[in-house]
Structures are given as C-alpha cells and as structure tokens.
Amino acid sequence: MSKQFLLAAFIVILLVAFRSREKPLFVAPPSWPQPHYDFNENPLTASKIALGRVLFYDPLLSADSSTSCSSCHSSYTAFAHTDHALSHGIHDSIGTRNAPALMNLAWKKSLMWDGAVHHLDLQALAPIAHPAEMGEELQHLTLKLQSTGMYNVLFKNAFGDTLVTGERTLKAIAQFMLVLVSAQSKYDSVMQGKTQFTLQEKKGYRLYQQHCSGCHAEPLFTNDEFAYNGLPADPKLNDSGRMKITGDPKDSLHFKVPTLRNIEVSYPYMHDGRFMNLTAVLKHYSTSASALPLNNPKLSLPLPLTPADRVDLLAFLLTLTDKNFLFNPDFAYPKKIIEQATKESERLRK
Amino acid sequence: MALKNEKNKIIREKKSFHLINIQDTNSLTISPQLSTNFQASSLQFFLGIDSITNSAGVQGGCLDPMQGMYWTWLSGYINLKLEGHYPSASTSFQYHLGGYRAPFNTLQTVEIEIPDAKYLEIPIDIEKLFTQAEDSTPDHIMSPGKEAMQLSKLTATMFPSSVK
Numbered sequence: 001m002s003k004q005f006l007l008a009a010f011i012v013i014l015l016v017a018f019r020s021r022e023k024p025l026f027v028a029p030p031s032w033p034q035p036h037y038d039f040n041e042n043p044l045t046a047s048k049i050a051l052g053r054v055l056f057y058d059p060l061l062s063a064d065s066s067t068s069c070s071s072c073h074s075s076y077t078a079f080a081h082t083d084h085a086l087s088h089g090i091h092d093s094i095g096t097r098n099a100p101a102l103m104n105l106a107w108k109k110s111l112m113w114d115g116a117v118h119h120l121d122l123q124a125l126a127p128i129a130h131p132a133e134m135g136e137e138l139q140h141l142t143l144k145l146q147s148t149g150m151y152n153v154l155f156k157n158a159f160g161d162t163l164v165t166g167e168r169t170l171k172a173i174a175q176f177m178l179v180l181v182s183a184q185s186k187y188d189s190v191m192q193g194k195t196q197f198t199l200q201e202k203k204g205y206r207l208y209q210q211h212c213s214g215c216h217a218e219p220l221f222t223n224d225e226f227a228y229n230g231l232p233a234d235p236k237l238n239d240s241g242r243m244k245i246t247g248d249p250k251d252s253l254h255f256k257v258p259t260l261r262n263i264e265v266s267y268p269y270m271h272d273g274r275f276m277n278l279t280a281v282l283k284h285y286s287t288s289a290s291a292l293p294l295n296n297p298k299l300s301l302p303l304p305l306t307p308a309d310r311v312d313l314l315a316f317l318l319t320l321t322d323k324n325f326l327f328n329p330d331f332a333y334p335k336k337i338i339e340q341a342t343k344e345s346e347r348l349r350k
Numbered sequence: 351m352a353l354k355n356e357k358n359k360i361i362r363e364k365k366s367f368h369l370i371n372i373q374d375t376n377s378l379t380i381s382p383q384l385s386t387n388f389q390a391s392s393l394q395f396f397l398g399i400d401s402i403t404n405s406a407g408v409q410g411g412c413l414d415p416m417q418g419m420y421w422t423w424l425s426g427y428i429n430l431k432l433e434g435h436y437p438s439a440s441t442s443f444q445y446h447l448g449g450y451r452a453p454f455n456t457l458q459t460v461e462i463e464i465p466d467a468k469y470l471e472i473p474i475d476i477e478k479l480f481t482q483a484e485d486s487t488p489d490h491i492m493s494p495g496k497e498a499m500q501l502s503k504l505t506a507t508m509f510p511s512s513v514k
C-alpha cells in the first residue's frame with residue numbers, strides 16, 4: 001500500500017518537473033498591456049514557429065532567390081537594416097523607406113511607417129510582392145515551397161500534412177515574428193528593482209519622461225500612433241506618410257512612432273534613414289525648429305536640451321538595448337532545423 | 351449569400367464566400383449551402399468582402415491571398431478585377447476595385463428576384479459598367495479611393511434585377 005503511494009507521488013513530481021522545464025512559446029511581460037494580436041486565431045506551436053523562422057531566413061521567398069526577410073531585417077540589429085538608409089532588395093533595387101526594427105509586434109495595431117498593413121498575418125505579402133524588395137507572387141511561391149522536400153517535412157510538422165497554402169505560409173511567418181519579444185534591457189531590470197540606473201542614466205530617464213514619453217511611451221516606447229516630429233520632407237522621395245492611406249491632409253508627413261527599444265543598434269533612423277546616429281537625432285529634436293507647424297501638445301521644437309542634457313538622454317537610451325534579444329539563438333539563422341528537415345526529407349525520398 | 355421569401359424571411363449561408371473567375375469554368379457554378387425547401391422569391395449577396403472579414407487576419411480557401419484578390423502593399427481585398435483592351439483604341443484598361451474603409455467602402459449589395467427553382471442561370475452584363483461609367487473614369491484604377499468608389503457603385507447593375 002505505502003509502496004503504491006510512493007510510486008504515485010514519484011510520478012507526479014516527475015511530471016511537474018518536466019512541465020516547468022518546457023519554455024512557454026510567448027510571454028507577455030506582466031506589467032505590459034494585453035497584446036493586440038488575437039492568438040486564438042493563430043495559436044502558437046513550436047513547429048509553426050520553426051517553419052516561420054526557416055521561411056524568414058530563406059531567399060527562396062524572392063523571385064531570383066537573392067533576398068530573404070533577414071536580408072533587410074537582421075537579428076543582430078533588432079531586425080533592422082543597418083547598412084543602408086533605404087533598404088535594398090532584388091536586382092539591387094532601392095526601396096523608398098528604411099526597414100524598421102522588428103520586435104514586440106504582437107502589440108501593434110497596424111504596421112509599416114504609414115500603417116498600410118492592418119494585421120501582422122498579412123504583413124509578409126508586402127515585401128514578397130514588392131518589385132523593389134522580393135518581387136515574387138504568393139501563388140508562385142506556394143508552388144516553389146510545395147516542390148521543396150524540406151518544406152514538405154516542415155509543413156507536415158506544423159499543419160499535419162504537406163499542403164502549402166498562402167494562409168499557412170503567412171500564418172507561420174507571423175508566428176515567428178510574434179515571438180520576437182524584447183523586454184530584458186537594463187531599463188526593464190531597473191523597473192523590476194533588480195538593478196539601478198547610474199546617475200547619468202537617471203537624469204536621462206527624467207528628460208525622456210519630460211520630452212519624449214508623450215509619443216515614445218513606456219513600456220513599449222511607442223504609443224503606436226502616427227505623429228509628425230518636425231522633420232522637413234525629403235523632396236526626392238516626396239513621402240507624405242500616413243496621408244497616403246487616409247487621404248487626410250491633417251496626416252501629411254505623419255509616420256508611425258517607432259519604438260526606442262534597442263535604438264542603439266537599429267540605425268539609421270527615421271522613415272527614410274536620414275540620420276546615421278543618435279547624436280544627429282537628438283540634435284534634430286534640440287536645435288531645429290519644426291519644418292511645418294506641429295499642432296501637437298506633445299512636442300514643441302526645438303526642445304530646451306543643453307548639450308549636457310543630450311549626453312544624459314543618450315545614456316538613458318542605451319539602457320534600452322536588450323542583449324538577450326539581439327543574441328537570442330532561437331531567433332538566429334535556423335541551421336539545425338534546416339539540417340534536420342533536409343535529412344528527414346531525404347530519408348522519406350529513399 | 352442569402353435567400354428571401356415572400357414573407358421577408360431570410361436564410362443565410364454560413365461562411366459564404368465564393369470567388370468567380372471567368373477563366374476558370376469550374377468557378378462559374380456555385381452550389382450554396384442553403385436549405386432547398388425554402389420557397390425563395392429573391393436572392394441577395396454582397397459583391398465584395400465586408401469590412402469585418404477585411405479587418406481580420408489571413409484566411410484560407412477563396413479568401414487565401416494566393417488567389418490574387420488581396421492587395422499586397424495595403425491590407426484589404428480586391429472585390430472585382432477587370433482587365434482588357436478596347437478593340438477600337440490601342441489602350442488597355444485595368445480595374446482592381448476594392449476598399450472597405452469609410453468613406454470609400456466599395457461593398458455593393460445585389461438583390462435578384464428569382465423563381466422557385468433548383469438551378470438558376472444569372473447573366474452578368476459587363477458592358478453595363480462601361481456604358482454607364484463617366485467619361486472622366488480613368489483606364490486604370492488600382493487602389494481604394496474616390497474613383498474606385500464611383501465605379502464600384504455601378505458594378506451591381508451588371509446583374510439583372512430578376513431572372514426567369
């Protein structure tokens with residue numbers, strides 16, 4: 001009798017231990033707002049995320065197999081495109097906007113600098129079809145994937161059979177993008193009481209709260225709205241921003257407020273990548289008058305920031321760098337997954 | 351897709367989405383999942399995709415973006431694609447009509463009086479669109495907006511008001 005009881009207890013303990021070792025696929029930091037993305041419509045699974053990750057890194061997604069999502073969104077730079085102001089795509093064509101950093105996408109109500117895309121699932125369509133980015137058609141892409149042995153394995157793992165559809169492809173890519181959560185910067189540790197700001201960072205934090213948090217709001221460091229921050233329009237690009245979507249002249253030159261998380265590494269800055277470093281950004285905010293009327297109580301330019309203030313503010317911005325995010329092996333090129341799936345598909349062919 | 355009877359009672363097809371592609375003869379016959387013992391007097395459907403479906407995430411079947419009826423650079427379904435050449439002139443026309451955001455919601459409602467029959471043939475008269483369009487209508491409309499809205503309003507007239 002007591003032997004049986006012992007055995008039962010043993011099994012329970014084992015199960016519990018096993019359970020807690022499994023990492024959850026997505027963790028919303030406790031103090032953050034609820035994610036906007038409806039996970040019930042596209043429930044996360046490890047195999048779908050794996051498929052999405054392979055797709056994200058695969059140049060097969062472009063018409064001439066030259067360009068993958070990661071060509072413009074590199075994990076080490078918070079998935080931004082750092083060597084060019086305007087991102088480069090196939091045939092060396094140059095787009096008209098700077099590739100934004102990708103993180104905390106589950107909290108976004110709309111995507112792109114002008115909000116042209118309203119749902120993360122449908123985001124990947126834009127670069128895949130854009131003639132200056134990947135120049136491919138979704139229908140044709142599904143045929144290419146269907147005839148690739150490795151993808152037969154990965155689609156079967158993810159969806160139960162090897163059928164490739166546009167819906168499945170896009171949902172898998174969305175799953176990988178959803179797990180790109182950055183919430184482990186020094187700033188976050190300070191907020192959790194695990195560490196402290198230096199005096200300089202603390203001064204910078206106060207300046208940020210005073211001048212920047214109206215738009216780049218905590219904890220996501222963006223209010224996810226569209227705003228005008230006083231930059232003159234680039235006459236060559238003639239990009240009217242949000243107005244392109246709404247047709248409302250009030251939205252002219254309004255762009256999505258970008259997050260300041262990992263801002264240290266996601267240069268160049270602004271929708272057209274006009275500033276190469278943060279010093280130049282802070283110079284804009286503190287020395288330029290607004291090119292057009294701001295009409296926004298959250299900002300009046302130039303901001304009264306002394307050169308010393310700017311150094312403090314910069315020190316604070318650097319506390320938003322999240323090394324765990326940038327060097328997370330789960331977000332890097334999926335060498336192991338690709339090797340395993342390729343081996344499995346060769347085994348099946350035999 | 352919905353059926354109405356003389357007493358104004360309406361039955362609707364669930365998850366009712368049908369894609370008609372002139373080049374694919376299979377798609378020209380639709381078998382809606384609707385009760386057959388309903389004495390219908392009219393047939394109702396939307397020409398295009400409602401705003402709730404438009405605002406949702408990616409969907410499958412005939413709503414799968416790989417069907418080519420979804421804009422890529424802007425979220426939203428294309429309700430109607432019509433492309434071709436004018437025989438007289440060397441110009442081509444290309445209409446991708448859609449858009450679901452106010453004030454340019456292009457969704458149209460069609461209602462056709464029908465006899466109580468198991469099989470119906472509904473003609474579509476594309477010429478109506480061209481004869482009624484304003485002279486100022488451009489040859490290419492590829493995005494949501496005022497022009498797409500104006501032309502979309504005429505699309506319902508391609509359908510007859512009743513069939514025998």
